[in-house]
Amino acid sequence: MTVRHIIGASVPRKEGWDKVTGAARYVDDMALPGMLHGATVRSTIARGKIKQIHFGPGVDWNEYVVVSAKDIPGKNCIALILDDQPCLASEFVNHPEEPILLLAHPDRPKLRKAVEAVSIEYDSLPALHTIEESERQSTIIWGRDNTFKNFLVEKGDVDAIWKKAAHIVEGEYFTGAQEQLYIENNGVIAAFDPKNGVTVWGSLQCPYYVHKALITLFALPEEKVRVVQMETGGAFGGKEEYPSMIAGHAALLAMKSGRPVKIVYDRMEDMAATTKRHPSRTRHRTAVSKDGRILGGEIEFTIDGGAYATLSSVVLSRGTIHAGGAYYWPNVRIRTKAVATNAPPHGAFRGFGAPQSLFAMERHMDRIAQVVGISPVEVRRRNFLKSGQTTTTEQTIKENIDLDRLLKRALELSDYAAKKKRFAEKNKAGTNRKGIGIAAFLHGAGFTGSGERYLNSLVGAEAGADGIVRVLVSSAEFGQGTNTVLCQIAAEALGLPYENVSIAQPDTSVVPNSGPTVASRTAMIVGKLVQSAARGIKETLTKTGLLHEDYSPEQFRAACKEYIATHGALKSYARYEAPPDVFWDDEKYRGEAYAAFAWAVYVAEVTVDLTTYSVTVDDFVALQEVGRVLHPVLAEGQITGGVAQAIGFALYENVVWQDGRMMNNQMTNYIMPASMDLPPIRVFFEENGNVHGAHGAKGIGELPMDGPAPAILNAVEDATGVRFCSIPLLPEDLFEALRPEFNEQAVPSSVRGIA
Amino acid sequence: MRADPADYRLVSPGNLLGALSLLASEPAQWLPIAGGTDVMVLYSAGKLTNRNLIDIWNIPELRQIEVFPDRISIGAACTYTVLRQHEIVSREFSLLATAASWTGGIANQNRGTLGGNIANASPAADSLPALLVYDAVLTLISVRGERRVPYRTFHTGYKQTILAADELILNISLPRRFSKYFSHARKVGARNAQAISKVCLAALGQVANGAIRDVRLALGSVAPVPLRLNETEKMLTGKEIEPSLIDAARKSVLKEIRPIDDIRSTARYRSAVACNLVTEFLAKLAAEGAAA
Amino acid sequence: MNPSSAESAKRGISFIVNGEAKKVLAHPMERLLDVLRNNLGLTGAKEGCGEGECGSCAVLLDDMLVNSCLIPIAQANGASVVTIEGMSAHSLMKPLQESFLECGGAQCGICTPGMILAAAHLLDKKLDPTLADIREGLAGNLCRCTGYMQIFEAVAKAARRRVTQ
Ligand SMILES: Cc1cc2nc3c(=O)[nH]c(=O)nc-3n(C[C@H](O)[C@H](O)[C@H](O)COP(=O)(O)OP(=O)(O)OC[C@H]3O[C@@H](n4cnc5c(N)ncnc54)[C@H](O)[C@@H]3O)c2cc1C
Ligand code: FES
């Protein structure tokens, strides 16, 4: 045998060379003959009835293809969960930037004037813009009560514990919207012909989501819709549901014009019109014993879903299940809801509800520590979940996890105790305040509850006569390393060198539906299936006697060649089978929520500058137990990238809203951390293994989004003594909290933009 | 959505006289473009209303730096990169070199010009406070001739200047008499690089015999124009730096500035930080004076 | 010259792209980025923002790192442009590309061409850059995937490779 240890080795990224040479092809790098460019006419108001549409003068409208809702052959919706979001608004608009008309022209720069020349008259209706306004129900904008979804989780008897409590600790926590800010904007090319139907090439995460949406929109049979994923320049959830919308638009224009149509958003349109992380509010009321043990409590978690249901119920679900954090709750009641407002729908973003509810949990733990009078370390230690205990949904922790040990190691790695002491001393003077904070948390890998069962994923592998095995999955590469990791798993299963395995471009006419590329499920769930499918190939060859154990790649090639010569193709498929011991009750929201959890303790060290009220993260330790690390470099990259995004979430990234519209929809005004803003992000792994995942892998992609924000705010409180409960925490917020008495006298009332 | 290039014209005369004649030929029709880092941003966003542009990037007279015994003259189209690399600028005019290093990333510094920063006249521009404290003098040129104007008279209101429609900024001249001053610059933006200032400070000072002999303070982003703090300077001159003086300086700063709320920050924050930056400078100046 | 006429004429632009003389017919205000991508088929430079913020459209213009979304094509007339596609001849390219691959400097890859050009520009000027130099040299290049750490590592490694080569 020539090959060992492909798993756990940092092999070169499959598509890496194309990326470092500029040869990788993203959708905007592609053009088709006769292609038109499309643009979208969007609503300018938050809510209202469309009265009239005028096509203004100064534009030769004969040059343009125009599509409205009337041109939709099937159902006017983006099929996802509830099918409530129209592809094009026809009568009512429910948020700013809602698509109403589509235009196409051969010359892209000619679109702007045309879009501006369309004017739409509305009868405007009252609109709602915050969770609180939505709850008040002064007007009903969705369903019967402005609520997309509710969940209730109950364990034990919460009502009985309040009188036993030594302390009752309350807190309210908020998180803001966050833009995914992938560097490649959303874009697709669509082609249509009556015989073959619709083909779409795009920047996307979930080819089969788009497939399903187009089938519904065009009322076409499955085989007449083809979706191809191009190289995708970042996604982070932002290309989970939205590509169905833009693909539908391009395809409608393609059908009407009879020509291929490209729609690539520019940055301002992408930021204003596409999804963002759900803003949230969490309320905790916790009964705590004298020595700081959680006796029970109530958690209320509410997210702002925007104008349509889209994925809010699923985001809410994950936020709900993670709301109790990595702690043991003997009694708990978790009430959660997703409410409607008149903003563009909020959607998937790395972490999917968990960063929101875990922010609250981990800030609240520090609060409990203060009230009880113990340290943030001790309060966590006393409440950590242990093997054999149950989570809030009464899932028994079967894996052998020792959070105490994880915490201890994180404290050592960050030199926590010594720093804490040193900072307390130093903070007595000077214009800087230093602080250190921790967060301990978990992240469930794979779809929630029964999700994986419904997905019923299918994965394939195909060997060629050249002895190269191609992995067939719809799981998309968008930076995380899907291609590489799945090829590693297949190569290991086949005992072949990594180079002898390739992966097919996700194309619904070629690859089976291995489910969406979300929820940190790819390495664990899809990886396991790839392993089975690859083994299937090997078994076919050994069973037919063409291959014997301990074969060389050459022998494997010869066997493939012979098999294919006599039998035709050599393919093998594997379908998801739910582990027998996984039980989930969708009604009661109880049971095994996830097949596995990843666990982590993060430590953030900050400086608060009292001259500028800005917070700098000086050092960051990210320690996690993620099962087996399949590819150390990729795994580390997932963590550093996630931590960086989460630092943005905590300290930089502020969506400025006005009447449901994002006002700072430019990179110059929406601030993500750049190269000068981040601390060294020091990444450490513990590898505990996981029976459910391929080679013991668990999910890793979303975890790092959960912990940094609370760790940082805990550190800011350590530095300043001020309790901040809302993110993003901007210098302006720190200033107002630290210097409430500041009196600036002459501030003119006129407000004008400085540019 | 992108602008349509067919709606715009851009001519490159390649020499100063050509550019000036064009500017003069049709009053107020032509807009100069140097590095384009302001103009092209507007253009890309579809917000550039001027349809006719004159390329002044490659005009040699605008690109030179001349060093005289008593002053340095910087061509208006010198880039931030050139400023940062210039020996005299970095040694004697560190506030300007520092401001240049703040201005976007390297790609931006390779294109953005000092003249562009001045003419664009953003109150948030980073190099303008430095020019104020260095007593810069601008040479403006048109087919009608040249005039030299003190930079402090250049801005007349928000994005308004004394530059005539047919004029270009030819050069910026700085007297070489500040090399002995203690200098301090600080920018406060939403992140450490590639950010528009919420407040920025350029300051020079000299302490003799325990008292402030001369002090020069200018702030960006706290008024419709880059602001020299004349009253505060007057109040400080001749005094010894002590807590009560710093308190008085803070009060005076608040009287002079006129910050606003906008998409990037608040007036209150800007006011407080402006005071803090001046405080920080005075503390450093005092330490410097004590050490000297 | 009559500035009030509605449409500008296209004009011939001659420049050197990746070492080859090119002539294109374009409106003078067309962006260098669009001319490279649409007229010359050089799609290595990407549009991330169109406003100079992200650096994914970076190219070298007369050996200077610039954002091609902010360069009107007329300003490139007579100049020499190098894109990521033309960098293969550059002595720094191999070390940079290999280090980016080994260290995980490219995830989704959309920022990578600009990042590598910015890194090459930095290493051209600094033989042995410090971490602070690297951070500053890449400050105009946004990466949403990596959190930059592995990119810093890749650039430092490429610098060491060059020194030992
Ligand atoms: C990503 C990015 C980051 C930036 N960061 C900063 C920053 O941190 N701080 C900061 O201050 N600025 C910043 N800027 C703004 C910009 O770079 C500066 O204002 C720059 O100095 C403008 O110079 P330019 O040559 O590019 O100007 P251009 O865009 O060419 O011109 C700007 C204006 O000046 C006029 N003009 C130019 N030269 C002359 C002249 N010689 N005579 C008369 N008029 C003239 C033009 O007609 C135009 O109105 C940033 C810009 C970008 C794109
Ligand atoms: S596209 Fe040019 S800098 Fe972003």
Ligand code: FES
């Ligand atoms: S690798 Fe994706 S943006 Fe940098």
